[in-house]
Every structure is written in C-alpha cells, then in structure tokens.
Amino acid sequence: MSRPAPALRRDQRALVEAIRRLPDFRTVAVLRGFDKSSRATKDALLEVVRERGGHLVDLTPIPGLGELSATPQADLVVATNRALTAAAERCGAMWNVPVVVPGEIGEDSGRLIRTHQPAVLITRDNGRQDVVVRELRLLGRVAWTDGGGRARDAEELVLRPTAEGMVVTAVFAGVTTTRPAARAVAVEVGEDVVAEIDGQPNLVVPGSYHGRLTTRPVCRLSVVG
Missing domain, CATH: 2.60.200.30 (Probable inorganic polyphosphate/atp-NAD kinase; domain 2)
Incomplete structure (x- = not known):
C-alpha cells in the first residue's frame, strides 16, 4: 500500500497557486530541496504544468559552474524554498526569464519586480x-x-x-x-x-x-x- 503524499505547507500551496495563475509558460524549471515536502511541491507543480500541456525541468542538483548553458532553457524558474532564491535568480538571469520564489510579508509580495x-x-x-x-x-x-x-x-x-x-x-x-x-x-x-x-x-x-x-x-x- 503506497503512502499518501506529504501535505504541502501554506507557503508551498500559495506558490503552486501562483504558478497556476500565471499566463504564457510552457517549460518550468524547478529548484527544490531533497526533503519530502520539496518533492511534493515539485509534484504539485508538475500537475499544474501538465494541465497547460507544458514540460517541467527538475534542476536538482543545481547545475555546476558552466553547466547552465548546456541545460534545457525554461521560460519560468521556480524555487520551492527561500534558501534557493539566489540559485533561481542565477538561472533566471542566465535565460532572461521570470523567477517565482517564496517570500515574506512585506517583501513586495504578489508583485512582479523587474530589475537590472x-x-x-x-x-x-x-x-x-x-x-x-x-x-x-x-x-x-x-x-x-x-x-x-x-x-x-x-x-x-x-x-x-x-x-x-x-x-x-x-x-x-x-x-x-x-x-x-x-x-x-x-x-x-x-x-x-x-x-x-x-x-x-x-x-x-x-x-x-x-x-x-x-x-x-x-x-x-x-x-x-
């Protein structure tokens, strides 16, 4: 008998729902941890991407130095926890695509911030x-x-x-x-x-x-x- 999938935390559910509301993406790159909750978040994101007829790229482990240019390019990057924000921004900056990360209250939450x-x-x-x-x-x-x-x-x-x-x-x-x-x-x-x-x-x-x-x-x- 298979075990039920781990329940997502509130912030992880919010992340998945935010991706569900975003328009115009086909390939999503996910950076995640190795814990059960991170894997469950990745699986939930995969379900959303498949609903769009898209493709998910699991960037785990994080690509090493010089490996990003050989990695299939996505048009959206998602980090499943705040500790991976910099790694997600690295991928987004390399490919010039948006990055979605878990945030904290007061951290421009819910707004798409474009910077150079x-x-x-x-x-x-x-x-x-x-x-x-x-x-x-x-x-x-x-x-x-x-x-x-x-x-x-x-x-x-x-x-x-x-x-x-x-x-x-x-x-x-x-x-x-x-x-x-x-x-x-x-x-x-x-x-x-x-x-x-x-x-x-x-x-x-x-x-x-x-x-x-x-x-x-x-x-x-x-x-x-």
Whole structure:
C-alpha cells in the first residue's frame, strides 16, 4: 500500500497557486530541496504544468559552474524554498526569464519586480557560459590574474559583482587581499577545487575560466503564503 503524499505547507500551496495563475509558460524549471515536502511541491507543480500541456525541468542538483548553458532553457524558474532564491535568480538571469520564489510579508509580495543588477559572466575555455548574481567563491588552489601582470596563486578566490564594478578577494598563505577588478579576471582551476555559486556548493571542472562584470535582467515574483 503506497503512502499518501506529504501535505504541502501554506507557503508551498500559495506558490503552486501562483504558478497556476500565471499566463504564457510552457517549460518550468524547478529548484527544490531533497526533503519530502520539496518533492511534493515539485509534484504539485508538475500537475499544474501538465494541465497547460507544458514540460517541467527538475534542476536538482543545481547545475555546476558552466553547466547552465548546456541545460534545457525554461521560460519560468521556480524555487520551492527561500534558501534557493539566489540559485533561481542565477538561472533566471542566465535565460532572461521570470523567477517565482517564496517570500515574506512585506517583501513586495504578489508583485512582479523587474530589475537590472550587476552580475559576473563566467566563460569557460570550451565556450560555455554561466552567470553569478551574488558571488563565486572558489575553494582550493587556483591561479588568477586581472591582466595586471603575472598570475597570482590563491587558496580561496571570490568574485563579487557590485554596482561599482567587480571586486576580487584572494586568500593565500594566510593573507587576504581585496581589490576592484577593472578588467576581466582569468582563473586557472586545477583538481580538487570546490565552488560556492551564489551560496550553493558545487564541484568545478578543471580548466580556464574568465569572469567579467555584466548587467543582467532579474524579474522576480515573491509569493507569500
């Protein structure tokens, strides 16, 4: 005898109903957790999408650095919990599509907010691209340069977009250096390097990466249950 599906929380039900009311979508990308409630929310969203004759893409686990350009593009991105908001905005900024996330009271709930915000555009040596809307943190031995001389070693490297430009923080031998990057930053990534992409941990394929500041559209709808 199969077990009944977990009941959705109030905020999860509100999220599903918000998607049901949205017009003009065919493919929905869902970022979710691994708990039963998140899976049940994904299943409820799948039912809504199928009612529209659409298709659901389950982005679990979250695509690693450089993998988004090889991921089937959706025309709507949904995060099943607030902890995945940055990851959802990363996908939405990459594809230039709206993002729907659970919100809190007073957080522009129920309104579609369109903004343009600074981001870091990442290009791999194979031509694949990605975008980071909060920060890219590389943990492990890398070599980097911003075009201002020889490459520098780092045991931790952070690329962070700001309204004033991209900021680089490098840690090596216990010394932390933070500086603005006027040019694109080139990074050589070796083995055993882990990335935190907008706060989400992920492995990084060894190779050459270039990061430069860009501006990406972010269109977000916060749903309060």
